[in-house]
Amino acid sequence: MKIVVCVKQVPDSWAEKKLSPDKVLDRASVDAVLNDLDEYAVEEALRIVEANGGAEAGHTITLISMGPERAQEALRKGLSMGADTAIHVQDDALAGSDALSTSRVLAEAIKRENPDLILTGTESTDARMSVIPAMLSERLEISHLSFAGEVAVDVNAKVVKTKRMTDEGVEAMESAMPVIVTVIEKINEPRYPSFKGIMAAKKKSITELALADLGITPTEVGNGGAWSEVKDFALAPARGAGVKISDEGNGGSALVDFLAEKRLI
């Protein structure tokens, strides 16, 4: 079984983010990390392989990421967790790509691998659109099992069963492979890379692909090929701090008075 996990390098979700004057996310001024929510997908891939006989049984995990040079750091993190190989799609023409372009590039890169199972996180913590997996499902013409809180893979029958967990409830879902599965954060506890894993990752190969390798024309992607445009942006007016009191035994009552004054109760 061949598993592909899509990962993205994003600004640390604990950091303040801003837009740069050319209306795209300023990635240079913040620490970059492997998207938190993708770690769950990498971990789930490792668990699926381990539960089905491991690498000896012929199962492999390939990470795919699109991004600038430093996105390799995120791929190394995934490799140090235990993924086997990685593909890095990098091309200057990709700067400013929107979700439609990104999904197109990822779909072409995935097609080359011809995987049985594609795993992703629910969203990247920077753009937060959460549409790439559904777009990949359309482009690759395979099913998408979203919001999986449990994944069971039957390697012989080539069937994947999931529990889709959302605010509406729990749905048992199933699909034949190949299939895209999006996992939620409660599915597992991602492992920390071991020292051995980190050392091993340094020797693992990262295949570099450019747009030409994927048969995509540079003008179709990036800022110029975008399907939507940012007209302008501005910092929101800062919220002024309001009243602040110390609780001297009547803090709760003062809180109620404030709510009443604001007609919130």
Next chain:
Amino acid sequence: MSDILVFIDHTNGSVAKTASELLTLARSLGGAHAVIAGTSSDLDAAVPSINKFGAQAITLLESNEINNHPSSAIAKAIAELAATLSPKAILLPSTARGKEIAGRLAVRLESGIITDAIGLSSDLVATQSIFGGSTVVHSRVSKGIAIVTIRPNSIEASESPASATINKVPTSVSIGAQITTREPAIRGARPELSEANIIVSGGRGTDGNFAPIEELADVLGAAVGASRAATDAGWYPHSHQVGQTGKTVSPQLYIACGISGAIQHRAGMQTSKTIVVVNKDPEAPIFDIADFGVVGDLFAVAPQATAGIKARKG
């Protein structure tokens, strides 16, 4: 002209609150054409709620099975409808399901997509509040039909009764992934987090005891939220996490108890209309965005507030 398609999410004909908001918005942009997927009896149950908010037309994508499949089937049917109607825009709720369908529509209709908008002007310029409300962005779709998902609670619904023309389109579902069983969430008396008008949240300061948070929430008819510190510690379910890696909420009133206010959390709640904070640490950054802050122990302040509200309500 009913030139704005509006996706109506529903459960057995019981229409989601987002529908009233989307229909109100669509009316201001031209005319609302509601699209709903399901059976004729789902439609019958939904029509009064749709008419109340002024739809000019309703199309039922009629199928007994469509809701037993993932969103691909609905997306395909809406895309086919859009190809014949050529609407100016398609509006969907910025929910898990709404965004899945929207992403698929963008690929199928070769159209640009904007998610999580909090407003849309008559020339289809969308307003988004990003990075946790620190930045306001205006953008527009530059190719194809504008596909826009609207953040729940960002449009104030207003009624405008109408009697929509109804059209039923038989819709087939090809065999693909299937939903084999479904267990609806057991809903307590509390509203759903992203739709709630009031949210009371707890963080590290609860030390794992959410009882005072829940009691205050219940007396206010509020939803319960949690910071990442609280959900990571296993004190409250992940589904209640508000923040950068959780839900983005924008209620009328947000009460944060024992939450320091790291950007991780503020990113999910600082567009709330009114923010009230209870925290022992006077230096906690969350006080910077509070309309009303109490420096004190949440285990004293929250129960006193709960009792005070109960007393007022008699």
